[in-house]
Amino acid sequence: MDTRLQRPGRRALRMALGVALCAAISFALDLSIPVIAPVFAVFLLATHSRPLSLKASAMLALVVALTTGSxxxxxxxLRHYAWAGVMIIGLMLFVAFRYGLRGGNNLVATFLVAGLTMISAAGTADFQLAVTVVGALVKGLVLAVLVSAWVHWLLPESASARPRPAARVMPDHQAARIALRAALVVLPAYLLAMTDPASYMPIIMKSVSLGRQSCTTTARGAARELIGSTLFGGLLAIGFWFALRLFVHLWMFFLWMLLCGLLVGRKLHGLSPTRYSPGFWLNSLVTMIILLGQSVQDSAAGKDVYAAFAVRMGLFLAVTAYACLTLLIFEQRRRDG
Incomplete structure (x- = not known):
């Protein structure tokens, strides 16, 4: 279990088990936004080979308080001076992405972006909805951290394993340019969600994932990385849905999620060589979780699952195409400059 060849397998299993547990527990507890915990578990377990330290946990708790309060x-x-409010949100998104690119904790940056956009967008429609989103974010993050700690205890990293190398700290001018690009990727989905937060909350989560992925994607491979991963995530969600219909049960939901997590984890951790980057597989898994979670909720509410999925997938592709266009425009301006 401690060999170099077996170490990626343990990491893939740890990620798959953690994500499947978070998804199953979220739906079992009937959380208001059940996809938050598994999405954060993906980011937490895919990027950290060891459980969060006491210092990191305290930092995360502080970020939760600041984000929800802000x-x-x-x-x-936003209700009375919408333009000024949107500009402030844009500035805060830029600061959050720049913090991650300058060597800060990427999980903290991701939670900042998700929290600011989801809470403020929900509050423009109904303050009580914003409070509900706050509760969903806090519960989802706490669940993801607890499950992450448990799977690290169950499948610990070997003592001889070196910690993952720290992310490369970008020069200030480059970090500012990429952070601005990522903020512009998130803003249109945020503005759309302000028109109907209850319906478009998944679009915000997708745009946050795209903004995070755009920080490491080049303009040349943008279409393959962003659009390709969105389409693959949609295919995974469709396959998962029809497999789940064979026997609808929470345990089967857990087992199918575990299987999908293992399939993606093999690619993500290099057990099965592929020409696609880890970001491609990470975004594919996140897309699948969001689409599948919303379909399960649509089914429970008695909605037309297939029509809702088609509309949601179309919006995901539109947001992804816009993200690709933003990357291409910034790259062209950089060359011209």
């Missing part, structure tokens, strides 16, 4: 405080500003 999101709720911006609600009155």
């Amino acid at each position: 999101g709720l405080l911006l609600v009155p500003l």
Whole structure:
């Protein structure tokens, strides 16, 4: 179990088990936004080979407090001075992405972006909805951290394993340019969600994933990385849905999620060589979780699952195409400059 060849397998199993547990527990507890915990578990377990330290946990708790507080405080500003409020949100997105690119904790940056956009967008429609989103974010993050700690205890990293190398700290001018690009990727989905937060909350989560992925994707491979991973995630969600219909049960939901997590984890951790980057597989898994989770909720609410999935997939592809266009425009301007 401690050999170099077996170490990636343990990491893939750890990620798959953690994501499947978070998804099953979220739906079993009937959380208001059940996809939050498994999505954060993906980011947490795919990027960290060891459980969060006490210092990192304290930092995360502080970020939760600041994010939820800031999101709720911006609600009155967005209602009465919408333009100024949107500009402040854009500035805060830029700061959050730049923090991650300058060597900060990427999980913290991701939670900042997700929290600010989801809470403030929900609050423009109904303050009670914003409070519900706050509760969903906090519960989802706590669940993801607890499950992550448990799977690390169950499948610990070998003592001889070196910690993952720290992310490369970008020069200030480059970090600012990429952070601005990522913020512009997220903003249109955020503006769309403000028109109907209850319906478009998944679009915000997808745009946050795209903004994170755009920080490591080049303009040359943007279409293959962003659009390709979105389409593959949609195919995984379709396959998962029809497999689940063979026997609808929470345990089967857990087992199918575990299988999908293992399939993607093999690619993500290099057990099965592929020409696609880890970001491709990470975004594919996140897309599948969001689409599948919303379909399960649509089914429970008695909605037309297939029509809702088609509309949601179309919006995902539109947001992804816009992200690709943003990358290409920034690359062209950089060359011209």
